[in-house]
Amino acid sequence: MQKIGVFVCHCGTNIAGTVDVAAVAEALGKLPGVAVAADYPYMCSESGQKMIRDAIREKELGGVVICSCSPRMHEATFRKAAAAEGLNPYLVEIANIREQDSWIHRDRAEATEKAIVLGKAAIEKVKRNAPLTAGESPVVKRALVIGGGIAGIQTALDIAEAGFPVDIVEKEPTIGGKMAQLDKTFPTLDCAACILTPKMVECAQNEKIRIFSYSEVSKVSGFVGNFRVTIRRKARYVDETKCTGCGECTEKCPQKKVPNSFNLGLDNRRAIYIPFAQAVPKVATIDADWCNMLKNGKCGVCAKVCGAGAIDYKQKDTFIEEEYGAIVAATGFRPISLSRYEEYAYGLSRDVVTSLELERLMNAAGPTGGTLLRPSDGKHPHTVVFVQCVGSRCEDGKGKSYCSKICCMYTAKHAMLIREKYPDTEVYVFTIDVRTPGKNFDEFYRRAVEEYGVHYIKGMVGKVLPEPDGSLTVRASDLIANEQLKLSADLVVLAAAVEPDPSARPLATLLTASMDTNDFFTEAHPKLRPVESPTAGVFLSGACQGPKDIPETVAQAGAAAAKVIGLLAKDKLVGNPCVAHSDEMLCNGCSSCEKVCPYGAIHYEEKEFRGPNRTVLKRRVAAVNAAVCQGCGACTVACPSGAMDLHGFSNSQIMAEVDAICR
Amino acid sequence: MQELMKARAAALLSEGKVNRVLGWAAGEFVYDVTPTVFESREELERDFVYSPFCGANLSKYLVKEARKEGKILVFLKPCDSFSFAQLVKEHRIPREKVYAVGVECYGKTDATALRSLGITGIVGAAEQYGALTLNTLNGERRVTVAEAMLEKCKSCKTKEHRLCDELLGEEGEPVSDCSRFEEVEKVEAMTPEERFAFFRGELSRCIRCNACRDVCPACTCETCVFDNPASGIAQKAAADPFEENLYHIIRAFHVAGRCTDCGECTRVCPQRIPLHLLNRKFIKDINEFYGPYQAGDDPETPSPLTDWKPDDVEPGSAVRKGGRA
Numbered sequence: 001m002q003k004i005g006v007f008v009c010h011c012g013t014n015i016a017g018t019v020d021v022a023a024v025a026e027a028l029g030k031l032p033g034v035a036v037a038a039d040y041p042y043m044c045s046e047s048g049q050k051m052i053r054d055a056i057r058e059k060e061l062g063g064v065v066i067c068s069c070s071p072r073m074h075e076a077t078f079r080k081a082a083a084a085e086g087l088n089p090y091l092v093e094i095a096n097i098r099e100q101d102s103w104i105h106r107d108r109a110e111a112t113e114k115a116i117v118l119g120k121a122a123i124e125k126v127k128r129n130a131p132l133t134a135g136e137s138p139v140v141k142r143a144l145v146i147g148g149g150i151a152g153i154q155t156a157l158d159i160a161e162a163g164f165p166v167d168i169v170e171k172e173p174t175i176g177g178k179m180a181q182l183d184k185t186f187p188t189l190d191c192a193a194c195i196l197t198p199k200m201v202e203c204a205q206n207e208k209i210r211i212f213s214y215s216e217v218s219k220v221s222g223f224v225g226n227f228r229v230t231i232r233r234k235a236r237y238v239d240e241t242k243c244t245g246c247g248e249c250t251e252k253c254p255q256k257k258v259p260n261s262f263n264l265g266l267d268n269r270r271a272i273y274i275p276f277a278q279a280v281p282k283v284a285t286i287d288a289d290w291c292n293m294l295k296n297g298k299c300g301v302c303a304k305v306c307g308a309g310a311i312d313y314k315q316k317d318t319f320i321e322e323e324y325g326a327i328v329a330a331t332g333f334r335p336i337s338l339s340r341y342e343e344y345a346y347g348l349s350r351d352v353v354t355s356l357e358l359e360r361l362m363n364a365a366g367p368t369g370g371t372l373l374r375p376s377d378g379k380h381p382h383t384v385v386f387v388q389c390v391g392s393r394c395e396d397g398k399g400k401s402y403c404s405k406i407c408c409m410y411t412a413k414h415a416m417l418i419r420e421k422y423p424d425t426e427v428y429v430f431t432i433d434v435r436t437p438g439k440n441f442d443e444f445y446r447r448a449v450e451e452y453g454v455h456y457i458k459g460m461v462g463k464v465l466p467e468p469d470g471s472l473t474v475r476a477s478d479l480i481a482n483e484q485l486k487l488s489a490d491l492v493v494l495a496a497a498v499e500p501d502p503s504a505r506p507l508a509t510l511l512t513a514s515m516d517t518n519d520f521f522t523e524a525h526p527k528l529r530p531v532e533s534p535t536a537g538v539f540l541s542g543a544c545q546g547p548k549d550i551p552e553t554v555a556q557a558g559a560a561a562a563k564v565i566g567l568l569a570k571d572k573l574v575g576n577p578c579v580a581h582s583d584e585m586l587c588n589g590c591s592s593c594e595k596v597c598p599y600g601a602i603h604y605e606e607k608e609f610r611g612p613n614r615t616v617l618k619r620r621v622a623a624v625n626a627a628v629c630q631g632c633g634a635c636t637v638a639c640p641s642g643a644m645d646l647h648g649f650s651n652s653q654i655m656a657e658v659d660a661i662c663r
Numbered sequence: 664m665q666e667l668m669k670a671r672a673a674a675l676l677s678e679g680k681v682n683r684v685l686g687w688a689a690g691e692f693v694y695d696v697t698p699t700v701f702e703s704r705e706e707l708e709r710d711f712v713y714s715p716f717c718g719a720n721l722s723k724y725l726v727k728e729a730r731k732e733g734k735i736l737v738f739l740k741p742c743d744s745f746s747f748a749q750l751v752k753e754h755r756i757p758r759e760k761v762y763a764v765g766v767e768c769y770g771k772t773d774a775t776a777l778r779s780l781g782i783t784g785i786v787g788a789a790e791q792y793g794a795l796t797l798n799t800l801n802g803e804r805r806v807t808v809a810e811a812m813l814e815k816c817k818s819c820k821t822k823e824h825r826l827c828d829e830l831l832g833e834e835g836e837p838v839s840d841c842s843r844f845e846e847v848e849k850v851e852a853m854t855p856e857e858r859f860a861f862f863r864g865e866l867s868r869c870i871r872c873n874a875c876r877d878v879c880p881a882c883t884c885e886t887c888v889f890d891n892p893a894s895g896i897a898q899k900a901a902a903d904p905f906e907e908n909l910y911h912i913i914r915a916f917h918v919a920g921r922c923t924d925c926g927e928c929t930r931v932c933p934q935r936i937p938l939h940l941l942n943r944k945f946i947k948d949i950n951e952f953y954g955p956y957q958a959g960d961d962p963e964t965p966s967p968l969t970d971w972k973p974d975d976v977e978p979g980s981a982v983r984k985g986g987r988a
Binding site: 585586590591596641652 | 730884885887888893894921973
């Protein structure tokens with residue numbers, strides 16, 4: 001009979017407060033095969049570990065069960081302690097009596113009984129454990145950053161700085177992202193382009209960084225250290241290597257009616273375009289939806305005027321395949337669509353704009369050359385009303401339940417800038433409340449109120465009505481004065497909630513990275529592993545993980561880069577020995593496992609087997625690539641014949657656990 | 664039809680295109696038809712039959728037969744061809760080793776049903792235009808095919824073949840008014856207690872002869888879980904009658920998503936247990952949860968149970984739906 005040691009942790013009062021740990025140790029100590037059972041205040045402490053090590057040595061234990069916290073916390077600690085005494089670390093099992101027991105139960109008797117049951121299950125499992133040895137896999141020393149906004153740019157720069165090559169994949173023709181569209185940034189009011197474009201240029205100049213603009217990730221396979229990624233380079237109909245970015249084509253293109261997406265459709269551009277003057281790469285792109293040459297073969301002006309001969313109407317999408325050790329998701333955010341907010345007359349009046357549109361209306365490179373003018377008639381607005389939380393903190397199902405975090409601050413910035421430039425303009429801000437947690441944030445907001453005379457009103461806008469004279473009537477409530485307000489405004493600015501960029505969802509599927517219900521990427525641990533995704537080798541940077549302002553985004557981008565550098569600096573990764581394997585005698589070769597394997601770890605072989613009467617049978621059987629397998633177990637449940645099994649979590653172990661629980 | 668099939672099989676044999684022929688042979692009684700492998704023209708001439716009693720689905724025999732040297736010809740009725748296609752999809756049959764000939768079928772006859780109509784001593788049977796003429800020791804009797812149809816043929820889903828190399832006779836069409844889920848709906852309409860009692864009652868007749876498993880084209884595991892000593896359930900003495908019933912529930916789960924609803928389980932059950940109800944409930948649920956899916960319909964579409972799509976039904980709602988009275 002195997003000798004098993006059982007160690008029950010008090011975890012201070014975390015466990016002992018609800019579970020009678022001594023009773024658990026006593027009950028488990030009586031079970032067949034258990035050679036020693038003890039409890040101790042902190043099993044993970046040096047002396048707790050020593051207790052385990054002494055027992056392994058003195059009682060010659062063949063298996064250890066620790067009744068303590070989640071294996072995600074201290075499994076590694078106890079495995080190392082066992083290994084130090086020469087016991088295979090995979091002969092240690094954790095019974096989670098904290099997260100799955102003491103923390104969720106109040107009744108001491110019930111919790112104690114459950115702890116005993118969980119302990120029994122772990123004992124039955126450890127009896128069936130086999131010693132396992134982890135394999136190693138090499139690391140490809142190159143990183144992929146998906147998204148070329150400020151998050152992706154900063155992550156790429158930091159990784160390149162450490163000496164590792166990085167590729168940025170950006171779906172737009174230029175990197176820069178949302179920050180390139182901003183005018184000024186809070187709380188310092190420095191110009192966004194002035195601080196962003198040097199970083200963009202740095203990316204372009206850094207030898208370690210390659211930028212794949214106008215490109216998308218179309219396929220991802222492999223695993224941490226060894227990802228294989230296919231990148232689709234969309235046809236831009238311009239040869240990137242020849243185009244000098246002179247802009248001649250963008251001046252001469254006769255198609256002038258294309259809504260300018262960089263200026264959010266507030267003005268028009270040509271069918272061939274460079275999004276903005278500081279674009280990186282500074283290469284023209286033809287908008288295939290609008291180009292006459294591509295649509296009906298009539299035009300060809302850009303090809304004629306291009307001195308470099310860069311125009312290529314026959315260009316096709318190309319695919320490149322590259323290997324990476326780590327992948328960073330930096331897909332960013334976008335403002336939500338306001339089509340469901342008819343009460344604010346967005347779409348009915350051109351003078352109701354979103355905050356991002358206002359950024360363009362105030363930017364020197366924007367449609368108005370930096371002078372704040374009403375989109376409808378080009379006149380100076382004299383009363384501007386800001387509406388906060390449009391779609392944020394929304395419980396009616398129309399918007400988002402979360403706080404978009406950046407709106408309070410950028411609205412204070414907008415209000416301040418308008419009052420600064422146009423002191424004759426009255427500015428009203430309607431808020432649920434003003435949230436200013438951040439360095440110098442509250443001071444900034446107070447300057448807006450106290451020095452710039454912005455009228456902050458606690459209360460929400462109920463309706464915006466466009467009037468025949470071109471003005472906008474704003475009906476709102478003032479909760480402090482307890483009265484209904486009716487204002488006549490020239491311009492209404494809506495602080496639309498932010499949401500993850502829609503490209504994040506399909507990317508998460510490709511990366512097998514998990515997302516929350518709002519489509520923000522989930523962290524491996526919300527506090528302790530905030531820049532890692534639960535999928536090994538996939539990291540998170542910027543607003544794709546949650547709403548963030550620029551300083552936070554840059555900080556997180558650097559943190560993600562540090563994690564990537566830590567990974568790429570390793571020559572070998574120690575694998576997980578808890579991988580699947582196939583029993584060839586049972587395998588039907590049906591391909592069920594191959595089809596469910598998210599890592600492409602299973603392939604098939606024709607093998608010869610002994611048949612009856614000295615015959616040889618050839619059969620198709622599954623084989624697992626242990627380096628690729630992540631031990632998720634999907635194959636073991638898909639297998640119709642029970643041929644697939646997982647080391648460390650075998651079907652018989654799980655059945656034994658269930659039996660132990662039910663007995 | 665029988666002569667046409669015999670001639671075609673003989674021709675392919677002598678041309679050397681196939682080495683063996685999988686068909687049906689007459690048994691001791693005319694209604695006692697047995698799946699048989701024929702290796703020569705003479706054997707074909709002597710024993711081959713295609714009669715109203717050829718209900719047996721031949722596709723499962725191919726798993727073993729196609730492993731042997733050479734190519735084998737198989738005759739497939741429309742429903743059998745789904746099983747064949749499903750087995751090819753699961754790589755259980757190498758497609759290139761089989762020459763599949765589709766044969767028309769308008770419903771096969773259940774000898775037991777004839778007996779309950781008082782027709783005994785049958786020595787010959789012929790079918791034409793939906794009428795069945797039976798030679799019996801007591802003289803000729805005539806019934807309609809529908810009157811004495813096999814359980815599985817009553818809920819025929821299609822007369823159209825899948826995955827065949829050639830076709831003898833006319834290709835049919837899907838049965839537009841197929842009402843095979845009505846029986847399931849009746850069971851669904853029961854209260855959980857009634858349903859439990861219904862299945863306990865039906866399954867109480869089971870003698871564990873394993874005929875349903877042995878005939879099932881979805882049950883082709885190299886080692887069946889009920890025969891695998893490592894599984895913990897092989898040769899296990901049942902602790903109580905309910906544990907005995909679990910055999911059928913485990914089997915239904917094992918074939919879920921792969922069962923083509925060929926109905927062989929019910930056809931071969933000597934205790935006349937409506938086993939197809941369990942499988943058909945799974946098929947109905949799959950259709951309702953993931954959209955219409957027919958196992959063996961085509962070799963590409965992944966089975967919804969081993970595939971994941973972002974808009975798949977959430978487990979919570981599946982439980983709610985499945986749990987409805």
